[in-house]
Amino acid sequence: MKYESLKYKLLRSFAINKTRLFLLLLMLTLVLVFRFSYNFAGDYSMYYYIISGIAKTNINFLNVSMIVSYNIFIVCLSIELCITYKKISYNLLPRLSSKKIFNNMYGENLILISIYSLFFYLLCSLLVGFQEFNFLTLLLIVLKNIYISTIAITLYEFFKKYYVILMALIIILPIYFNYISLIYITDFNVQLKGVVILLFNIILYSISYFNRRYLYEYKD
């Protein structure tokens, strides 16, 4: 398919943006601040969860700041990708169907979010000497981040004028979701959580797909 080349070029243009580099540096600073201010007391798994934007136990100001910053970072990436697509959609549309544009955008979002999730997980693992490094947890984190970024894309059109509400929803929903699944449903294993989040992703993707005209239709 000819439009494959678009994916690479847009992603390249996206990766070198100054705002994104600034956000990335901010996140790295937070990771380091967190690493050197947190008393692990032997519980490395909690560190992994918090650093990955998932609440577990012992919620305090620093933990919540970290979780919120991480989720905002992921959401901003996806919203910005969406805005980029919306911006150039008038030039893409006569050449490419809206289905292909949407799939391209979603595909790029998956790649982008997966790369960043992997990057942070590896960075965090490195900082704690690869204690409790776990591929299933990594997969769950990637899925969870795709989940919040899909919420962002799905709700973008509905909430763009109420950005604060959108942000609040995106930050609260995954925390709430993970809080329930990780604390109250203790026999809810990692694989099952993965399947549930995957199902959420598929539902959200479908909603977003059928509403894809938001990428170019005039609404104001």
Add this chain to the structure above:
Amino acid sequence: MSIKIKNVSKKIKREQVLDRVTLTFNEGHIYGITGRNGSGKTMLLKTICGFVVPDDGEVIVDGENIFKTSGFPKDTRAMFDSSNYLNDLSGYENLELLASIQNKITKKEIDETLEQVKLTTEKNKKFGKYSLGMKQKVGIAQVLMEDPKIMIFDEPFNGLDDNSAKNIRKILKKKKEEGKIIIIATHVKEDIENLCDIIYRMDKGKVVKN
């Protein structure tokens, strides 16, 4: 080839932005659409391109109602807001990116189009650092480069100096002789007076005069 707009209406938030518009555009002609800001010019162009779905009416391009088939007219290129490009890529890279989707033209042809619109010397500069006039030239080149049958321009002369505007008019006249349908919307009637074969004036979503 022709474009037939039949009784097209569109309402956005209680405001009638297009009100029973009926127009026909035939090949080998340049059409102008004038009117003050908010008169419905851009909305009409976006409806022709399939970017806006009308509440009523039909847009028939080459015998096909576009909203019953693909949603977009075939072999059409349009220029709207000149900022709809990626700021981190150069003007040339932006065009190359768009050309790579259908792969109809070569890099040489992109270069030739840039030469036509007189943007060769600045083609490798980042789009974000272009002046408004340069951005307009990228937009015009984007429409011209794949030699489509239908060319749509929204305010193409904004920000262009006299020589550049003269050059663009010359290119468009040549394209008309090749049998293209060219539609230009502008709020400055003087920009298109000596260029267009037919000029329509819009007001409050209606075509009031031609």
